[in-house]
Amino acid sequence: MIQSYKKHHDPLVIGIIFAIIFTIWAFSIATNQAFIRSFDQAIINIVYNNNKVNLQIARLLTNLGNTSTITIEAIIIFIALLTFKKYPLAFFEAGVMICGNACNWIIKNLVRRSRPSVQHLVHADGFSFPSGHSLGSMTLFGCLFVITLLLVKNKKTKIILNILWCLFPLIIGYTRIYLHVHYPSDVFGGWIEGLAFVLIGYAILLRSYVTKHPQKFY
Template identity: 60%
Template structure:
């Protein structure tokens, strides 16, 4: 079922804008730009501290963005959508997550940025840019925001869920900086990449499923 009152409009243009922003950001990171260096230092000085409570929280919360956890959550969302016969939304979810994480692997090996040299508070391997936790969480919870807008009719629950979904990638990104396994520019780049695939994925969904459905419903009225 489609919420015909206020479905989000086509997001192709915003998606293209995010592609450009991401390309510029990736180029700045890969070239070792002084701007990126200053950005990273400024954010690290604001975010990081040695407060035991903050350290414990960051070390625990960051696990919610692990690839295995995000994958399990994605599968659960996919199965639930299939159970409720929301097939287009299920494949939208799967498509966005597969593309975002697959592209993230490609970019990591293209840029080959090393992780911060300070002591890591949690285990992390592989290249640093972009943050896989940030990509995965931004993509998954971005998808959940889209699904909430489309499927939840209660204004109260819709608003509450959107706030919750938006907070998760922000907090996960914060913890990746706090535990010293990513530079802030890695996290920001991950957020941009995840959001880009959500916007492009929704544009595809809009043109090939939502818009035709809405036209068909209007014809039958």
């Protein structure tokens, strides 16, 4: 698949762009900009409803993004990659997950945004921005997207899997808004923060290993 690094858009450039967007977004939230409040209200008006079935489904699906769940899944993927001797991919995944979550913790404690004041429909504590569920799911499934892109040979299987990996963060982010535990801007921030780490990690992986050993990847 990767015949030449120059034939692909540089994920480092795109990752840096996302990092810049995230920085601007975080600053806008920290300084309580009016457009952030307008953004939140517009999305909330679309998402919120009192459907009991939706509530039950959201409560179930949001657990997929819990820190403990994401951590266990990340460890399992890491061990599986080590078992199959895919060492660069294993350390790519571990590095992205560790750096992303560490950065998220730092940003939360710098911005110190309170959670929505309405009644929470699931338990949630700590600061609101960025959404840890959104960051965790984006980094984990973003890594799976890259791993699938590099290792899966069958084109249809590759497409199906990567569509699934793209849907998971979107679904989990939606549940955090629906369950009243995050503002939409928290979720969006977690997504773009996660994308930045995945893309920068992917760029490092490409430059340090993949382009030097293209025969090992499809």
